Amino acid sequence: MNYNIRKADLKDLDTTAALFNAYRIFYRQADDYEKCKNFIQERLNNEQSHIFVVYADDKAVGFVQLYKLYHYIKLQKQWLLSDLFVHTDYRGKGLSVALIDRAKQLCDETGACGLMLETEKTNDIGNTLYPRCGFEYDSNHNYYYWWK
Template structure:
């Protein structure tokens, strides 16, 4: 499959928001395109995240979103690979790997020490994909959340 990966800007907001909404629906969240659009617009306006879109046949069919973090051991910037999604009609064509590879390239371009991510234990596809892409499973840490 021929594809192209492009860095998203505000001119890609509608397209990115459509995919982001589908991604959230995949994770059992309410369908809310307008809220997704506002969220991404704020991230892009404030340079709080970086989004790369995968295009196939001229249509955006996937994305990855990265947030800047800092690693306490390496004492360097790293990127949180927060969101990765490929439309179901285009899965199995290497687009997830291409988006991860572009994220790794972004680390090189920005002088970051690497990428980190988390996924649900039930995400069988992701849990097979990430080791294939060179990610190491960290079984030593528990991740906890606090929500207000």
């Protein structure tokens, strides 16, 4: 399958927002394209994340979004692989792996020590994909959330 991956900018806002909305729906969130569009626009306007979109068959079919963090042990920048999504019609074709590889390339380009991510325990696809892509499972830590 022929594909290409491009870094998203504001001219890709509608396409990226549609993918982000589909991703959120996959995670059982309400369909809300306008909120997604505003969210992505704010990330891009403020350079708060890097978003890479994969195109296949001349249409956007997936994306990865990364946020900058800092690792307290390595004392270096790292990237949080926050969001990864490929449209269901294009899964199983290596596009998720290609997006992860692009995220790893961003680490090289920015001198970051690596990537970290979190996914639901029930995400069978992700929990199979990430170890195949060289990620190690950290069973020593629990993740906690505080929501205002």
